[in-house]
Amino acid sequence: MHVRPPDTSDKLIQTYVKAYAIKDVAGAIYSSSIREMRRVRDLSRFNRATVDSVVHDYLYRWGMIGRPLGRKDHRGWEDALVSDVRSISRELHYFRRVELADADLGRDGRAVRACFEAVERATTPVAAGKLLHLLCPEYFAPWATTSPMRSG
Numbered sequence: 001m002h003v004r005p006p007d008t009s010d011k012l013i014q015t016y017v018k019a020y021a022i023k024d025v026a027g028a029i030y031s032s033s034i035r036e037m038r039r040v041r042d043l044s045r046f047n048r049a050t051v052d053s054v055v056h057d058y059l060y061r062w063g064m065i066g067r068p069l070g071r072k073d074h075r076g077w078e079d080a081l082v083s084d085v086r087s088i089s090r091e092l093h094y095f096r097r098v099e100l101a102d103a104d105l106g107r108d109g110r111a112v113r114a115c116f117e118a119v120e121r122a123t124t125p126v127a128a129g130k131l132l133h134l135l136c137p138e139y140f141a142p143w144a145t146t147s148p149m150r151s152g
Contacts, residue, residue, distance in 0.1 A: 026062050033058035037134050043089035051078045055134065059123075063130045069123060080122035085135070088118045095136040103139065 036054045040046060056078070060066040069077055085092070091111040098108075105112065120128035129143030 029057055029062040033062065033134060034137055043092050043135070044086055046082055046085040046089065048078060048082055051081060055081070055131065058134055059127055059130065063127065065124065065127045065130065069127060074123070077122050081119065081131070084118040084122045088115050091115050092135050095139040098139055100139050100141070 033054050037050075037058075040050055040054075059069065068074065091114060094111070095108075095115070115132060116128055119131050123131065126143065129140070132140035133142035
C-alpha cells in the first residue's frame with residue numbers, strides 16, 4: 001500500500017477545482033478550507049472553533065448545504081459534529097494517510113461506513129460526503145448528491 005504524507009495533495013486540490021469548474025470565490029473557499037483543515041493534525045482535538053472557522057464556510061458557501069443544515073431538525077449540528085468527528089478520529093487519521101487508489105473496501109469498508117454514519121448523524125447525507133472529503137481529501141471524493149454509502 002502506498003501511503004502519502006498528509007501535506008502533498010495540492011495537485012489533488014487543483015484536480016477537484018478544475019473538475020468541478022470551481023472559480024473565483026467558491027474556488028478560494030474550497031482551497032482555503034482544505035488547507036486549513038490540514039492544519040488540524042489531531043482530529044481527536046477537533047473543536048467548535050474549527051467548525052466555526054473552516055467547516056461552516058466550506059458547507060454553506062462552497063457546498064451549498066445551508067438550507068438543509070438550517071432546518072429545525074438540524075439545530076446544534078455543529079456541536080454534534082465535533083463529538084462525532086472526535087469519536088472517529090482514529091479512522092480519519094488512517095484515511096488521511098491512504099490514497100483512494102489504494103482503497104481496499106474489504107479491509108476498510110467498516111471504517112468507511114462508521115465514518116460516514118458518524119458524520120451523517122450530525123448533518124445530512126450530502127453534507128457528510130462533503131465533510132469527509134474536507135477531513136480526508138485524498139481518500140473521500142466530494143459527493144454532490146446523496147452518498148454511495150446511503151445505497152447500501
